[in-house]
Amino acid sequence: MSLEIKKVGVIGAGQMGNGIAHVCALAGFDVVLNDQDPERVRSGLATINGNMAKQVSKGTVSEDDRQAALKRIATGSALEDLAECDLVIESATEREEVKRKIFSDVCKVLRPDALLASNTSSISITRLGASTDRPERFIGIHFMNPVPLMELVELVRGIATDDDTFESSKAFVTKLHKTYAVAEDFPAFIVNRILLPMINEAIYTLYEGVGSVDAIDRAMKLGANHPMGPLQLADFIGLDTCLAIMQVLHEGLADSKYRPCPLLVKYVEAGWLGRKTQRGFYDYRGEKPVPTR
Numbered sequence: 001m002s003l004e005i006k007k008v009g010v011i012g013a014g015q016m017g018n019g020i021a022h023v024c025a026l027a028g029f030d031v032v033l034n035d036q037d038p039e040r041v042r043s044g045l046a047t048i049n050g051n052m053a054k055q056v057s058k059g060t061v062s063e064d065d066r067q068a069a070l071k072r073i074a075t076g077s078a079l080e081d082l083a084e085c086d087l088v089i090e091s092a093t094e095r096e097e098v099k100r101k102i103f104s105d106v107c108k109v110l111r112p113d114a115l116l117a118s119n120t121s122s123i124s125i126t127r128l129g130a131s132t133d134r135p136e137r138f139i140g141i142h143f144m145n146p147v148p149l150m151e152l153v154e155l156v157r158g159i160a161t162d163d164d165t166f167e168s169s170k171a172f173v174t175k176l177h178k179t180y181a182v183a184e185d186f187p188a189f190i191v192n193r194i195l196l197p198m199i200n201e202a203i204y205t206l207y208e209g210v211g212s213v214d215a216i217d218r219a220m221k222l223g224a225n226h227p228m229g230p231l232q233l234a235d236f237i238g239l240d241t242c243l244a245i246m247q248v249l250h251e252g253l254a255d256s257k258y259r260p261c262p263l264l265v266k267y268v269e270a271g272w273l274g275r276k277t278q279r280g281f282y283d284y285r286g287e288k289p290v291p292t293r
Helices: 015-026 038-058 063-071 096-106 125-130 163-175 191-207 213-223 230-237 239-253 262-269
Strands: 007-011 030-034 073-076 087-090 115-118 138-143 152-157 179-183
Touching (some): 015 038, 015 138, 063 073, 115 163, 125 138, 138 163, 163 179, 191 262, 213 230, 230 239, 239 262
Parallel strands (some): 007 087, 115 138
């Protein structure tokens, strides 16, 4: 039978993790926000509080609902804090070895019937599920960034994911007032299979001197009606994440059209990862973003 999900654990309190905790708490779930770094937990909780306050100011959430949601969120740095969760969603860095280690450790403390999910944006759900003691109760639940604002969630079944896990996950996403799209377990799934090669091509366009940062972003906003230019979007996503996804596509599909642009590699090697480091294709250290090329 499908498991009724009441308590949700989120591993990773960064941008995606705190966003997932945010929407779960507002939807009425009890939440445990977990991160091995206590400072990141405190920062994540502060971000949730601030983002909910913005929703209150816009009238999309009442103050009473905000206060109730915040009370539903518990925090912790030990995986043992997740022992009573019905569903645990991993939202760590986009590196397979990191995720596999988390799953190996957390399985030791979870109930046998608990569901386990990854918010991975590109890595094989089948392969990640095989690193757990419950591949049939493992699924990909890929939220879009920023989680509180974006309606879509990709649901990705691994080869072993059973029907009960799938149905429970669909019900969970629906209760979050999100819309799900079911993706097959191919590298980068649907959204990033299409989006990241476009961003990578925009970086090649910059690399080859076809246009400047400003020209490329303006062209795509005004010429293709995109709400955000591809280089601005890359900075928002994080250039390290963009590179990781392109590497998964390149290695997983063995097609040269997915080769990461050397300029993207160079920016990541320099530690210019976008907004989170204050420099990427734009420099964010002043009053307004300034193109770096």
